Amino acid sequence: MAGGTTARRGTPFSDRSGPAAREGTGAPKPPKPPKAPRGSKAPKPPKSAQRPGPGGPGVRLRRGPLLALVAAAVVLLAAGGTWVLYGSSWLRVEKVAATGMDVLTAEQVLGAAAVPVGAPLVSVDTEEIEGRVRGRLPRVDSVDVVRAWPHGIGLKVTERKPVLLIEKDAKFVEVDASGVRFDTVPKAPAGVPVLELNAGRSPSARRFDEERLLHEAVLVAGALPESIAKQTVQVKVGSYDSVVLQLTGGRSVTWGSGEQSDAKGRALNALLKAAPKAAHFDVSVPTAPAAAGS
Numbered sequence: 001m002a003g004g005t006t007a008r009r010g011t012p013f014s015d016r017s018g019p020a021a022r023e024g025t026g027a028p029k030p031p032k033p034p035k036a037p038r039g040s041k042a043p044k045p046p047k048s049a050q051r052p053g054p055g056g057p058g059v060r061l062r063r064g065p066l067l068a069l070v071a072a073a074v075v076l077l078a079a080g081g082t083w084v085l086y087g088s089s090w091l092r093v094e095k096v097a098a099t100g101m102d103v104l105t106a107e108q109v110l111g112a113a114a115v116p117v118g119a120p121l122v123s124v125d126t127e128e129i130e131g132r133v134r135g136r137l138p139r140v141d142s143v144d145v146v147r148a149w150p151h152g153i154g155l156k157v158t159e160r161k162p163v164l165l166i167e168k169d170a171k172f173v174e175v176d177a178s179g180v181r182f183d184t185v186p187k188a189p190a191g192v193p194v195l196e197l198n199a200g201r202s203p204s205a206r207r208f209d210e211e212r213l214l215h216e217a218v219l220v221a222g223a224l225p226e227s228i229a230k231q232t233v234q235v236k237v238g239s240y241d242s243v244v245l246q247l248t249g250g251r252s253v254t255w256g257s258g259e260q261s262d263a264k265g266r267a268l269n270a271l272l273k274a275a276p277k278a279a280h281f282d283v284s285v286p287t288a289p290a291a292a293g294s
Contacts, residue, residue, distance in 0.1 A: 091121045094151040101157050104139055112136035113145075115153050124153060133157070138182040163221040164235060165194045166214075177222035179215055193221055193232040193245070208240045216240060216258035223261035225269050256284030263287075 093116065098109040112133045115124065126145040133143045133155070144156040160182045162174035172194070174183045188194060195217050197210065208216075217235045220243050224232060234246040245253040253268060255261075263286040271281050271291050279293030 091150050093117050093119050093121055093124060093153055095148075096153045096155070097148075098155040098157060100159070102159050104137060104157065104159060108137065109133060109140075109143075109155055109157055113155055121147055121149065121151065121153075129153075129155075138180075141176070162189060162192045163224075163229070164218055165189070165192050167194055175214075175218055177218065179218045191230040193229070193235045196234050196236045198236065198238050213237050213240065216243060219258035220245075220255055220261050223265045225265050228265065228268060228272070250279065252280050254280070254282040254284050260286055 096110055096113065096115045096117065098106045098113070101109060113129050114132060115129060124147065126147070129145045130143050134140050139159050140157055141160045142158045146154045146156070148154050160174075160176040160180065162182075163177050164175045165188055166173040166175060166181070168184070171184050171186055172188045173181050174185060174189070174192075175181050175195075195214070197213060197217075214237075217237050221229070221232070221235055228247075231247045232245050233248060236244040236246060238244070241257040243255040243258065245255055247253065255264060264283040267283045267286040267289040268281055271278070271283070271289050275281075275291035278291035280291070282290045282292075
């Protein structure tokens with residue numbers, strides 16, 4: 001009895017290597033990871049760690065040669081473009097044309113412009129050409145110089161228009177609406193009135209000199225409607241406020257001063273239509289024009 005009992009009691013000692021026995025040895029348990037507080041999210045690893053690119057750092061090493069090739073291509077293109085514009089014979093000045101003239105000839109304008117034929121079109125200084133034309137030809141009011149690719153230069157000219165003539169030494173000095181005396185011609189152009197200045201005895205002669213009176217005459221002539229300007233033979237100036245127009249057919253117009261010239265021009269135009277047979281018109285007060293005689 002005693003032996004059997006001893007054998008059964010020894011059985012538990014043979015199982016001490018199992019889990020129950022290890023728990024009873026007092027060995028420390030591994031620490032549990034701390035829990036994240038509620039409402040917070042665990043930090044995400046960087047994108048480079050999440051998705052490593054194929055080849056890793058080797059990809060970056062290949063960008064150097066690629067950038068060098070791109071830079072070389074850009075340099076070659078720039079050099080080629082520069083050569084085409086400046087060095088080749090493809091884009092050079094071969095033809096120069098001038099338009100817009102009424103009195104001047106194309107030969108006069110082209111001679112004054114002196115465009116360098118054969119030069120690269122891109123190198124032509126358009127402002128310099130404009131300055132030469134205006135400086136050498138006072139009749140030119142403005143000129144627009146444009147490049148006509150691939151081989152041309154175009155000059156669009158606007159000439160000054162005379163509104164008044166000053167007779168001098170049997171010739172006529174042309175004056176435009178700005179008061180610029182731009183040319184002297186041997187014969188008076190048709191439809192442009194001649195200035196007659198008789199201000200020597202005027203009491204206002206000391207205050208208003210000849211240049212000021214000329215300015216008034218130009219102001220009056222420039223304000224005339226085209227239909228009236230063609231009928232005006234003379235602009236007579238006796239003083240600052242005594243301007244008289246002499247029309248064809250022996251008709252005359254008392255204009256007064258150069259003030260309100262635009263309104264006076266409209267009033268005279270209406271009078272000529274309302275009283276075509278009148279011999280004298282007065283528009284010195286444009287709000288109360290008058291016509292008389294027949």
